[in-house]
Amino acid sequence: MLLEDRQREDSGDGLFVLVPPDCAEAPLVEVLPGALVEAVRGHNDTSPARSAAGGGARR
Numbered sequence: 001m002l003l004e005d006r007q008r009e010d011s012g013d014g015l016f017v018l019v020p021p022d023c024a025e026a027p028l029v030e031v032l033p034g035a036l037v038e039a040v041r042g043h044n045d046t047s048p049a050r051s052a053a054g055g056g057a058r059r
Helices: 025-046
Strands: none
Touching: none
């Protein structure tokens, strides 16, 4: 299943994944979490740092 083939909507900081019933579960739970971590790190590495006034790191 390629993400490029699926509908995507910007939901801010959230992620909602609706997987078709014929999608194998094992690859999804084995690959998706690591892929998300890699994507977020890549985004953070190329995005300007957020200032404290602009909503910096949350605790």
